Amino acid sequence: MDAFFLQVLNGLDKGGAYALIALGLTLVFGTLGVVNFAHGALFMIGAFCAVTFRKLITLEQVVLSKTELSPWGTPLEIRTPYAQQWFGDFGNVLIDYSVPFSLLLAIPVMLLIGISMERGLIKHFYKRPHAEQILVTFGLAIVLQEIVKTFFGANPNPQPIPQALQGAADLGVMVGLAQHTITYPIWRLVYLLFSLSVIASVFAFLRFTTFGMVVRAGMADRETVSMLGINIDKRFTIMFGIAAVVAGLAGVMYTPILPPDYTLGMDFLVLSFIVVVVGGMGSLPGAVLAGFTLGVVQSLASMTAVKDILPGIDQIIIYLVAVIILLVRPRGLLGKRGVMEN
Amino acid sequence: MVKASNNTVLHVADVHKTFGGLHALADVDLAIEEGKTHAIIGPNGAGKSTLLNVIVGKLAPTRGTVVLDGEVLTGKSPHEINQMGVARVFQTPEIFPDLSVFDNVMAPAFAKRDGSFKINIFNSLQSEKDIAQEAEEIIVDFGLEPMINTHAGALSRGHKRRLELAMCLIQKPRILLLDEPTAGMSRHDTNTTIDLLKKIKSTGMTKIIIEHDMHVVFSLADKVSVLAQGRIIAEGSPDEIRANPKVKEAYLGESSE
Amino acid sequence: MFNIPKKDAITFVLFAIVVLTMPIWLAPLGASYPGLLQKFAIYALLAVGYNILFGLTGYLSFGHAAFLGVGSYAAVWSFKLLSMNPVLALVFAIFFSGLFALAIGFISLRRSGIYFSILTLAFAQMSYKLAYSVLSPITHGENGLQLTLQDPRAIDMMFIERGSSLPTSSLFGIPMNGYAGFYFCAVILLIGFFIAQKITSSPFGMMLKGIKSNEDRMNYTGFNTKPYMLTAFVISGIYAGVAGGLLSITDPLAGAERMQWTASGELVLMTILGGVGTLVGPVIGAWIIKYFENIFSAFNESVLHNFFAFLPDNFESIVVLISSKFVGEGWHLTLGLMFVLVVVFLPGGIMEGVRRISARFSNRKDPSKGEEVIDPENLPKPDLKKGE
16 A cells, blocks of 8 residues: 555656646647647757756866875866855855756746747648648757757766755655655655646636636637737747746756656657647646646556556556547547547 | 328438537428428528438437438438438538549549448559549539549639539439538529529439528428427428418528528 | 559659669669668658558558568568568568558547547557567567577478578578668569559549548548548558568568657658658658668768868868768758758658649649639638537
């Protein structure tokens, strides 16, 4: 039973990542009607925002020591990060918390990338068939990942967890179980809370702001809203930017869990498309629900007890669930009827 | 259930269709007679298109059956119902926009000859002389021969309608369903279409026609049924319908008609 | 059965000449070596088969790599268990890929549009993941399935002694590597091309195009579109299986990476690049991609320096620096860009480009296009929700 809980928890943080990517995909699909295969690449670029940020703040000044010698008899190199020199202690905090601080870099970068992507390429594809949208965004995804590869190489770039958040929390104790029954890495807990709060903010934004209300109305009936003289396209462009930001933030915070390399986007893309379809094309709550559900299901399937009965099930469970959902309930968990049937 | 008589071809028996809690069709009972043109009129949202969709198998009725020549159509899929001799012309022409006009007309002829599925790989289209000839004849009949090799998607709306009609007629169906064949047409085009439909009528083909335009209805129909809010409120010859106070009321209720 | 329209016959003869003389005309392009020639023939066959599904019916499958993989495995197993005969290996590949395509197609075709694409993608990914894990006894997982000296090879053993080195696949004593392997693949490609021509010009092919054009109308016209689709799916799956079999015949090593979905993506790209729905287009697309993949990825900076040697020094190093990002390791960047540019500017692919150019040179109006009439109904509809 404890192992079960632990697996559920393990699934939730992955589910959080799925949900965030799927949320963005659904926003783009719901507002612009575009099937964006480059969305996984946005997640990957977000992750590399964290890598870049860390590279920048850990740039070091190298001074040759006049007194001390290294074991080889050469003058000792004293390396001090510029951040430390300039900001003192805050610089050290900055380096320690580089991943969370990268969020500040990721927001403007992702917004810019998202909006220029939409204005530069995607907008020409609103009225083209879905197959062409898939193809052009797939091509774009390849381009983006190859660009990242030229700058950062093919190897994974591990990112550290801030010291205070390393280690594991003993959740079992909190609910009155014996010690060490359910321990859970703190950072994963942070990720889970982070994804929940991003999801909550996106929903709150759509629900309580005028901007969000117009967008929701536009998702429901674009033509009527346009007829009211509201420039819906501009808002949709911004929504694309927001979707990119959401994917990017998800990527930033995921870096300590999975060291990013340039293929990260493609790996997550296929999965998050499955998530979107399972949740129901165009349904935001569906995307979130399916994201967490599939994360947990995948995690449960990799329990040894399950794998003993069904070998290999952990490898394919998500696809299997997708196939079953599509056959039994083609509109997904919470989707509306008839969306994208053709 | 009482109305089916000896020369009834298609019997819509007691059909109900609800969407959620909404009654789109209620107790609809229609007997379509052999060789006759039966018009169904009614205000917008009266359930006319739903009725056609039930007949061709696009929608399953909540209750009731549709019977063609003693065979139940209900529960069959659109292609089976077509194979039994029901062809349909849509309100917005449904054609194959990427195929040539010629191929558009050939395809239904193949469906008529080969049934709903046949892997016919070894013959080329050119070697199918009989079907090609049949298609050519009907294209000439419909005045479409100047554009025989044109992609159907490039035709004007009027030509598309004519093409769709040709596609239905090459199958020589038992029953032809026409959904507002003159919607959005100019007076002149409407008259051309009426002439065309009269010509078809003289071949003795049974037709069900849904129409808004009373001019079309009264110049073509042998019998008229009036549908309002999913129910048939009146039925009779065009003259009887014209005089029926209930019909006037239904239409006056919707003054825009 | 062999009666085909004159135009098709001419196309076929020209195509056969082009394919069979490849070792000659590819020599000046530096691509006339057997390994690459075999790939040209095999991937052309794969693309021709994929086009039967995607080009004719418009159904976008992301799962064809799975059939390629199944074909490869089936062929290697035929070598291992029975005989090194390539024809027998192809029979194996056809049978198993056909069976596999039938099963996957039967389920996936219950949905259309993007749902179909996702279903095929899901099945292909499942096959790929299983090939790496649980099915290792059959696929030999990461190591890949290869021949060993201890293989039973039941049929071969009846006639010949077990040798001391690994055997190669051979037909009438001619080993299937080198140029003979290329000609074997080329003949299979020609057969495949001929069948594709027959299908395209047949009533069956017209029905498939009808499904692409308006599936609803097909139903109301009395066609049961499901079996048509399934037949097309299985045929195109078998093409992929045969291509996989040929890969194993020319090089008896089958690995699971052939089944990854990016391999399907590459296939889609070949078809799009050349021209969806045309017969020759996908072949050209496959050739271009395989050619550049081999040539570009072999480029390195010294080659570039030689190439741009005529430029002033400073300028040269900048040009080399930039262009080096697009070749060698960076070849995929070129591929991705090509993909985007083709979809944006030339959705009809290279064949569309050729048509446009030839239309510009000849003032004759293309009779099949007729006069373009702008009809508001033909404009793409913005509404995506096509529900009732």
